[in-house]
Amino acid sequence: MGERGADDIPFGTVEPPPCRQPLEVIERDGEWVVREYYPTEDAVEGQIRTFGTHADRIDAMRQARTAMERGQYPCVVRWDTHDSVGGLYWNPPFETLVVEYSDLLREWVVVPKGDHFVFQTAGSTSTAFQLGKLVLERFDFKTVEFYARDGTLEAERDHRFLRHEIAQSGVRFNRGSLPESVEHPAPASATAAVDDADGDGDRSASEDGSMTAISSIAPVVPDITRLKAIDTESVLHQYETPWEGATARIWILDPDFDDHRTAIHAFGAAVDDWAALASHDGVASIHERDADPSAWVVYDDAGTPLSTCREKLSTAERLRILTQLADVTQEAQRRGIYRTTLAPSRVRISRVKSTRDRSYVDTGLNRQEAEHSVSARVTSPGIERRVRDRLGRRTGSRYMAPEQLRNDVTPTTPVYRLGAVTYWLLTGSEPFHDRQAYTNALAAGGMTSPQEVAELPDGVGDCIQRAMRTDPDDRFRTANRFAERLVERFGRP
Numbered sequence: 001m002g003e004r005g006a007d008d009i010p011f012g013t014v015e016p017p018p019c020r021q022p023l024e025v026i027e028r029d030g031e032w033v034v035r036e037y038y039p040t041e042d043a044v045e046g047q048i049r050t051f052g053t054h055a056d057r058i059d060a061m062r063q064a065r066t067a068m069e070r071g072q073y074p075c076v077v078r079w080d081t082h083d084s085v086g087g088l089y090w091n092p093p094f095e096t097l098v099v100e101y102s103d104l105l106r107e108w109v110v111v112p113k114g115d116h117f118v119f120q121t122a123g124s125t126s127t128a129f130q131l132g133k134l135v136l137e138r139f140d141f142k143t144v145e146f147y148a149r150d151g152t153l154e155a156e157r158d159h160r161f162l163r164h165e166i167a168q169s170g171v172r173f174n175r176g177s178l179p180e181s182v183e184h185p186a187p188a189s190a191t192a193a194v195d196d197a198d199g200d201g202d203r204s205a206s207e208d209g210s211m212t213a214i215s216s217i218a219p220v221v222p223d224i225t226r227l228k229a230i231d232t233e234s235v236l237h238q239y240e241t242p243w244e245g246a247t248a249r250i251w252i253l254d255p256d257f258d259d260h261r262t263a264i265h266a267f268g269a270a271v272d273d274w275a276a277l278a279s280h281d282g283v284a285s286i287h288e289r290d291a292d293p294s295a296w297v298v299y300d301d302a303g304t305p306l307s308t309c310r311e312k313l314s315t316a317e318r319l320r321i322l323t324q325l326a327d328v329t330q331e332a333q334r335r336g337i338y339r340t341t342l343a344p345s346r347v348r349i350s351r352v353k354s355t356r357d358r359s360y361v362d363t364g365l366n367r368q369e370a371e372h373s374v375s376a377r378v379t380s381p382g383i384e385r386r387v388r389d390r391l392g393r394r395t396g397s398r399y400m401a402p403e404q405l406r407n408d409v410t411p412t413t414p415v416y417r418l419g420a421v422t423y424w425l426l427t428g429s430e431p432f433h434d435r436q437a438y439t440n441a442l443a444a445g446g447m448t449s450p451q452e453v454a455e456l457p458d459g460v461g462d463c464i465q466r467a468m469r470t471d472p473d474d475r476f477r478t479a480n481r482f483a484e485r486l487v488e489r490f491g492r493p
Helices: 057-070 125-139 188-195 261-277 306-312 315-334 367-371 383-390 402-406 413-427 438-444 460-467 479-490
Strands: 023-028 031-036 048-054 075-081 084-090 096-102 107-112 120-122 143-147 153-158 183-185 228-231 236-243 246-253 286-290 296-300 347-353 372-378
Touching: 023 057, 031 057, 048 057, 057 075, 057 084, 096 125, 107 125, 120 125, 125 143, 125 153, 236 296, 236 383, 246 261, 246 383, 261 286, 261 296, 261 315, 261 383, 306 347, 306 413, 315 347, 315 372, 315 413, 315 479, 402 413, 413 460, 413 479, 460 479
Parallel strands: 023 075, 048 183, 096 143
Antiparallel strands: 023 031, 031 048, 075 084, 096 107, 107 120, 143 153, 228 236, 236 246, 246 296, 286 296, 347 372
């Protein structure tokens, strides 16, 4: 017998799912194009459909996923470059195909998993297995599972994209540019379905009159009307969005890890700890959170990053900020939350006015300064580092404690981080600033003393160094004790 081709598969009277090409998101001339996939120039016949172009890849992915689901396309191929694939995203109905024996039909059947549509029937195992492979290729299912007559899984076969490791790092393709002459817009009905994916069709307009695109997370996070991407290159993507008359930030797990239980668990555990601290005035409040179908959190991000406003702060204001951070840090210690990521970029500063504020007694502020002073709040404590650590993607920081190099923490780890922030806030330099291999210096405790970097009152440098001792047992036991000693060295009025 000759080899049987995909076009030779006979179908019954029930209509099968649409047999469409995968979709692809690819950059062209600085814009991201959503269109049907083609493997090579030679494979292009007639025309392919395009769904739109976008300045941002996130917006293009949103449109591609919506088009995939509404148009019953099997999957989306996301290209990082013209010849390097960055990710594959399958439409759930095309995830798994099954070849199994039907007691009802008394024949072997090829069916989508969880669906009743029968692609094909066969009288023998070998014919059924061959038909399963052909349907897999023709309809672009992700995987086909082959079951024995007793229901035992015997074998699996993946889509050619997966077999050829198309989405693995470093895999390259020699694919020529697609001639624009073969690109044609998708039918109006398909385009409208994509554009109105958010429901009632209400969309905000930017100042120049163009429609503001909602990213791929808009259907996931409630009450989102507009998004601005801040960082979409790391494990956690970060966005800014209007929220109840103010501005909020969103952390969302990279969609590539939506099915990664370890990453989702680490994200959830970190947000749980954040929520436990959020009742404290010095911690940013959480607006919304969820873990299904994606892990995300929306939080209050009001204020100016401490990392950008140090020079505008007086010494008294810096001490006030440190005592506030110490209070938050001690609350984390009390709750057994030691995996924080306290750093200047994680602290937001706001100007406050309160005639009842008496904190000048503890921080050296005079009454006028206390009534028009600053307020510090910690945002997203520990979330990004914990996810990275669980994924084996640890990164260094000049504010981390030595034990964190070993992915370990102790009850005084938060004190060390507070000491490192204090070092920067009072000297203007990061710890280990003059050493390229700072992780080695961190492990060895080879830190330049604060007195050598800036002019400080007697004893202040020693106080900071004690908080940042390499041995956790040699540090201050609590963050508040460290702050009290520090303020004493500056003296009260």
